[in-house]
Amino acid sequence: MNRALILGGTQFFGKRLVHKLLENGAKVTIATRGRTHDDFGDGVERLIIDRENKESMIKAFDHKQWDVVYDQSCFSPLEAKSAYEALHGKIRHYIFTSTMAVYEFGRGKTEEDFDPLSYEPSFKERKDYKGISGYQEAKRSAEAYLFQNADVPVAAVRPALVIGIDDYTERFLFHVKKVKNEEPIGIADPGYFYSYTSAEDAAGFLYMAGEKTLTGAYNAAFEKSLSLNDLLLKIGCAVGKKAIVTREIAKENASPYGLSGEWTLNVSKAESAGYSFEELDPYLEKLIEVMKKET
Structure with a gap:
């Protein structure tokens, strides 16, 4: 190539x-x-x-x-x-x-x-x-x-x-900001899991x-998936605040991850092709630490 x-x-x-x-x-x-x-x-x-x-x-x-x-x-x-x-x-x-x-x-x-x-x-x-x-x-x-x-x-x-420090969509950063500022996040079902x-x-x-x-x-994808509840708990622990979740969803509080169903992936085919994905938890911890300083 x-x-x-x-x-x-x-x-x-x-x-x-x-x-x-x-x-x-x-x-x-x-x-x-x-x-x-x-x-x-x-x-x-x-x-x-x-x-x-x-x-x-x-x-x-x-x-x-x-x-x-x-x-x-x-x-x-x-x-x-x-x-x-x-x-x-x-x-x-x-x-x-x-x-x-x-x-x-x-x-x-x-x-x-x-x-x-x-x-x-x-x-x-x-x-x-x-x-x-x-x-x-x-x-x-x-x-x-x-x-x-x-x-x-x-x-x-x-x-x-896809998550990372320079995500121009700011979908992940949205959740960090909301939790840190103790603002409600609109999610219909925070128990849904995503990859x-x-x-x-x-x-x-x-x-x-x-x-x-x-x-x-x-x-x-990471091998491990995560529910929105668990994601918000990780963010809350990192910023020292408790996430506020509401089912009264409005434009200003709607989670970008608040979909009407859950999506998780099996990545065995990619791994069989020879790729090793990072581990989810350590990556999330580092990402949240960076993003909490941006809010």
Whole structure:
């Protein structure tokens, strides 16, 4: 894997992926809208694209070749289709960053619980996929398009809820702030369990998928899952406050993790491929210690 193209790559675990590729000697190109500053210096080639404009990608990718493309910025199957068609004949491996949201709610989800080869994709613009159900359909349909149509090896990495110190969504930080400030958090069922993964592991597994030319779907998560109750208890112990949970949910107090069901992943397939995930509890403790100083 000497030449890698990343669609996206300037935020969160995408940045870690770029740095990991550079550290291992890859020649890296990032293709973005050019709106987000990065710290890669002269180490990368930069292309300007619009994921919703196929012609911009055809122009940017003209007369170029890569061993692998990491698709980090796809939010509709139309974007997957346009990117693949613009890259046709220019890549040897397509790695798609998907999500555990492709599964129905439940515990211990394995890769076989969603089969993109038998899913009938929809093709709408990203603005037409609204809410969690829209996000779910968009990622399912993008996976389905790629697995059903690509003539190069395809891998779909399905991370759990990704956490880390520089998460631009601030979903985890939301909970730390609320607990520290003794403000109520709106959650319908705090007993629900969820799987999480670190930004470092999300990037690390994506890198390995390219290095080993993995194909098919892979879950990425800590082996251990955690209920929202237990998460809030850990935060409370760290900040010396007790979390206040309410079932009276409003826009200002609604937990970003307060979903209508629970999602946990089985990661035995990824581990069998040779990846070792970090341990959840030590990672959480360090993350909370950093974040409590930011509030």
